[in-house]
Amino acid sequence: MASTYSFDVVSDFDRQELVNAVDQAMREITNRYDLKDTNTTLDLGETTIVITTNSDMTLQSVTDILGQKAVKRNLSLKIFEYGQVESASGNRVRQEVTLKKGLTQEIAKKISKMIRDEFKKVQGSIQGDAVRVTAKSKDELQAVMQLLNKADLPVALQYTNYR
Template sequence: MAATYSFDIVSDFDRQELVNAVDQAVRDIKSRYDLKDTQTTVELGDEVITINTDSEFTLESVHTVLREKAAKRQLSMKIFDFGKVESASGNRVRQEIKLKKGISQEIGKQISKLIRDEFKKVQASIQGDAVRVSSKTKDDLQAVMQRLKQEDFPVALQFTNYR
């Protein structure tokens, strides 16, 4: 009996960890001396984080605090897609940070092409916003995981459903 093993490549993040990171960043911003009087707001929506502050300089400081808190919670910086800085009312600035989730068709094709080119006994198929990788040996799947970790894709990759 020839059993096949597989795993899925996905791009996702832990929503609760992101909520905690944003909450910690907001607390840190309210207590920091250089950011205390800027009336900075950081709002977490379903697919976007909105920052409203008084200048681009303080916006950079807020970015630093947010990145630091996300890194402490093992969130990849690749989930953040920083939009352009817009002017808001009252000489303030606003920026939206989109949260990237899922593997696009283009990146899925890059991943499956890399697997096809380098691993002859491994099959990769795109399934929605994930890539399913299957093989007859677990060793081949482990090698694929190691190879993908070496590559720098524009999204954070996780490996799930390993069986």
């Protein structure tokens, strides 16, 4: 009886870790001397973070702080998609950061093709916003994970349901 092993390739992030990272960034912004009087706000929505501050220079500092806090909480910087900097009321600037979650059809096809080209005995099937990878050997699945980690994809990848 030959058993098969599988795992799912997904692009997701821990929402609670993101909430903690935004909270820590806000604390640092309110305590830092150079950013104390900028009235900067970070509004975390369901799929976006809206940054409002008083200049482009402080906006750059705020995005750097947000990135540092996210990395410390094991969140990939690839989940952030920075939008255009807009001018808000009263000489202030505003930037919307979209949170990327899930694999697009295009990226899922690319992952599936990479697996097909490299490994003859491994199958990759697209299932919604995830790719299920199946093989007869756990070693082949480990090799697929290494291949995907080395590939420079525009999304953060995680591996779930490994069995």
